[in-house]
Structures are given as structure tokens and as C-alpha cells.
Ligand SMILES: Nc1ncnc2c1ncn2[C@@H]1O[C@H](COP(=O)(O)OP(=O)(O)OP(=O)(O)O)[C@@H](O)[C@H]1O
């Protein structure tokens with residue numbers, strides 16, 4: 001759960017929070033594309049480090065650290081699996097190639113979590129909905145999306161209450177073998193799903209009784225507009241992408257083994 | 266017996282819900298916990314079956330400190346019916362719903378069968394035995410939840426807002442039922458906002474506000490004390506309001522019981538007629 005904790009939006013005033021959600025989303029996607037372009041450790045490490053100033057500028061360091069901590073477990077799994085596979089493939093030898101590959105895969109994942117956690121931490125669900133709307137997604141979808149995002153914490157709280165209620169009736173989640181343990185969750189999942197459906201039906205009725213969707217033409221109090229800082233980030237992002245493609249195509253990327261050799265001599 | 270010593274509790278989010286509560290509830294007592302929304306009533310009673318563990322202080326139930334045992338162990342002795350029945354109903358039939366806890370506690374099939382029938386009869390749910398709990402009305406679902414806890418016959422029973430959504434008849438049934446439990450020596454704790462219900466039952470009242478206990482005493486004392494009422498969000502029962510108005514005529518103002526009120530009035534009129 002803690003990995004998702006680090007994705008929860010909290011209202012802070014910072015230059016990053018004020019950026020246009022569309023630009024921030026583009027940024028997160030391009031970082032992801034760049035991360036896929038490289039399978040060497042050094043550029044991925046660079047990609048990871050250059051994002052840290054964003055985090056500090058956005059004043060979400062604590063939340064970001066929490067999401068990184070949450071991702072640490074999965075990251076270590078990725079590292080171990082990749083390393084073990086190349087270890088076996090290279091004839092049971094610890095090689096720089098194996099190490100580099102495992103590290104690169106791990107950091108690719110971390111970069112992905114980092115960039116999207118910056119995006120979610122600094123973008124309010126309302127802005128996200130607004131951004132969707134202005135990219136001409138039908139309003140019904142935008143509304144469904146923002147509502148879903150907003151109800152996640154409510155659902156999490158409800159799951160806790162349900163768990164308490166069933167524990168009070170003697171349910172022990174940790175009891176039994178693997179299959180048994182999965183079955184233990186049925187008394188929790190069913191009330192959770194039923195109440196989510198019930199709630200959504202009630203929400204729909206309540207909204208319709210307050211005349212939702214009567215006027216076909218909607219106007220917004222706030223309009224998203226690109227400002228100077230948005231253009232700056234957009235430029236930086238595009239430059240980053242172009243530079244990355246250039247480096248990939250025309251320049252040699254240093255490998256761990258080469259660096260090690262360089263220092264060894 | 267429930268013993269609470271200087272209990273403090275802070276939720277992970279940082280909300281300090283209980284700020285130093287000490288109290289003792291003897292076996293066989295009937296206690297109503299009252300107080301405004303967010304006073305910490307639910308938080309307090311969740312400590313009695315170990316769902317929440319104290320941040321500071323101790324909670325001792327039947328001589329066992331709650332931090333030392335699992336919820337399942339405590340639940341065998343302490344039955345807890347949650348505020349919202351939808352948070353616990355999951356089975357295909359009412360019958361299965363009620364036997365869920367019994368199976369968890371390892372009762373034998375024949376005992377389960379007997380207990381389920383007993384609980385169904387007790388709460389007037391016999392005709393719904395094979396019905397899906399999701400098909401029932403709100404008040405009926407609440408009774409299924411109650412039946413599913415009563416079925417294992419816990420020594421201490423905690424009810425969080427049991428009267429919500431119940432019609433007069435069901436409330437009266439509940440009251441009679443609680444009285445019956447008392448004669449069996451069970452401890453009953455009720456969290457409620459329903460002053461009239463409390464006035465009719467006349468239990469010991471614990472009044473909470475902002476995570477603290479602000480009054481502890483018989484309903485008759487607590488619900489008629491102007492000083493206590495002034496600092497809580499409680500309006501006294503209607504009959505008490507009437508007698509407070511009449512107190513300038515020399516009537517006692519600490520009356521919560523309809524029967525007593527009638528006797529007092531009749532006596533006064535009788536005296537005036539003479
Ligand atoms: N799971 C939780 N996480 C964080 N804070 C909580 C949680 N549950 C309750 N609180 C807070 O603790 C305080 C006490 O809540 P509690 O539910 O005990 O009140 P209550 O007296 O039962 O109120 P009500 O009459 O509305 O049922 C409130 O301020 C509430 O916001």
C-alpha cells in the first residue's frame with residue numbers, strides 16, 4: 001500500500017504544482033520513453049538524479065521518499081531476478097555485464113515510479129479532470145475518472161472498517177495454508193464490492209435528482225492555459241528526448257566495465 | 266470486567282481521538298456511551314475487543330490486557346456489532362451469515378444449527394432464513410448483523426448505534442432484549458445518540474466530548490444535570506424538558522421516566538383538588 005501512499009495528492013503551493021497537468025503528463029511519458037531507450041546503467045542513473053531537483057522544488061520530498069521506499073521492495077525483486085538470470089546464463093560467473101543489466105533494469109523501474117509519482121503528487125484530481133476535458137474527452141468520462149480517483153481513499157478506509165467488523169466475528173486472515181488465506185479474504189471483498197456498487201448507484205441517483213447533465217453545453221470556471229514556465233518545461237523535455245535519441249544513435253554510452261577499467265589503470 | 270487506565274489513542278493520521286480515559290465497567294452492567302459526533306465513542310469501544318490498541322495506558326478485559334491477545338481470542342468473549350451492517354454482510358443466505366462466526370470459533374455443526382435457529386427466532390428473522398441478506402431492508406440487515414453476533418453468546422456485548430433506522434416496535438424489542446441479557450448477568454454497552462431510548466432503559470451513562478469523559482453516572486443524574494447538558498450537545502428527553510419548565514412550580518427536575526412523571530403529576534393534581 002505504501003507505494004500508492006506516495007501517489008496521493010496533497011495541496012502544496014509550488015512552481016511544480018502550478019504547471020499545466022498536460023505538460024507534466026507529457027514530461028512523465030517522455031521520461032519513460034527515454035528510460036526505455038537505454039539499457040546501460042549510467043544514463044539511467046543520470047535520469048534518476050536529474051529528477052531530484054523537481055521533487056525538492058515541489059516540496060513533496062517526504063511523500064516522494066515514501067513512494068520510493070514502497071517501490072524499494074519491488075526494485076530489489078527486479079534486481080535479484082535479473083541478476084540471477086544473467087548469472088546463470090553467463091555460466092555461474094559474476095560479470096560486469098550481468099551486474100550492469102540488473103542495475104539498469106532496476107533503475108528503469110525506479111525512474112518510472114519517480115516520474116509518475118512527481119506527476120501524481122503535484123497534480124490535483126480536479127486539474128486532471130480539467131485537462132482531460134480540454135483535450136475533448138467527453139465530460140461523462142472525465143467525471144467518472146475524477147470521481148474514481150477521489151473515492152480511492154474512501155474505499156481504503158472502508159476496507160479497514162470491514163476488516164475490523166469481520167475480525168470482530170473471529171475471522172483470522174493469517175490462518176491456514178496459501179489457498180485458505182486467499183479464501184479468508186472473501187468476507188472482506190464481498191461487502192467492499194457490494195458497498196461500492198451501492199454507493200455508485202446512490203451517487204448516480206443523487207446526482208440525477210440534482211439535475212446532472214441537464215445543460216449540454218458546459219463552461220468551466222477555470223480554463224487551463226499554458227504559461228511561460230510550462231513552455232520552459234516542455235522545451236526541456238523535448239530537448240531531453242532529442243538529446244537522448246542523438247546519444248543513443250551516434251555516441252558511445254559508457255558501460256560499467258569500461259569505467260572500472262579506466263579507474264583500474 | 267472492563268478496566269481502562271489512562272487510555273490515550275492517536276490514529277496514524279495524527280488525530281488524537283482519546284485523551285486520557287479511565288473507567289471501570291463491572292460484570293452485568295448496562296452502560297450507554299453518549300456524546301457528540303467525533304467525540305471518540307467508537308474509538309473507545311474498539312479498544313474493548315482489541316481492534317485498536319492503546320497508544321498510551323491500558324485496557325484490561327476480564328483480567329487480560331488487550332495488547333497480549335489476538336482480536337479473535339477476545340471476540341469470543343466480547344461481541345461487537347458495528348454501526349453499519351453493510352460492512353459485514355457477505356454470505357449467500359441469512360443462515361450462513363449467522364453461522365460464519367460460529368464456524369470461526371470452531372463450534373460443532375449440530376451446535377451451530379441450534380444457535381442459528383435460536384438467534385433467528387430471537388430477532389424475528391425466521392422467515393428470512395434462506396434469503397440473501399442483501400435483499401433485506403436496512404433495518405432487517407441491522408438485525409441480521411445483531412443476530413450474527415448474539416449467536417455465539419458473548420459475555421460482553423457492544424452495540425454501536427443499534428437504534429438507527431429501527432421502527433418503534435424493533436426498538437422496543439431491542440430494549441426488552443437488552444433487559445433480558447441483563448438478567449442473565451451479561452454486560453451490555455450501547456453507543457447511541459438516542460436520548461429517549463436511554464431514558465427508557467435508564468442505564469449508567471458515560472458522556473464523552475473531545476476524547477475525554479465529561480460525565481459518568483446514572484442516566485437520571487446525567488441527563489437532567491443542567492451543567493453537564495450545557496457543555497455537551499445533548500438535549501434532555503422530552504419529559505425532562507417538561508419537568509425543567511415546571512420546576513418553578515416546585516416539581517422535581519430530575520425525571521426521565523414516563524411512569525414516574527405520571528405519578529408525580531397525578532399526586533400534585535390530587536393534592537390541588539383537595
Ligand atoms: N480511521 C480513522 N483514521 C483517522 N481518524 C479517525 C478514524 N476514525 C475516527 N477518526 C477520528 O477520531 C475522532 C473520533 O472518532 P469516533 O469515530 O470515535 O467518533 P464517534 O464518537 O464514534 O462519532 P459518531 O457519533 O459520529 O459515530 C474523530 O475526530 C474522527 O475524525
Ligand SMILES: [Mg+2]
Pocket residue numbers: 306307308348425
Ligand atoms: Mg461512531
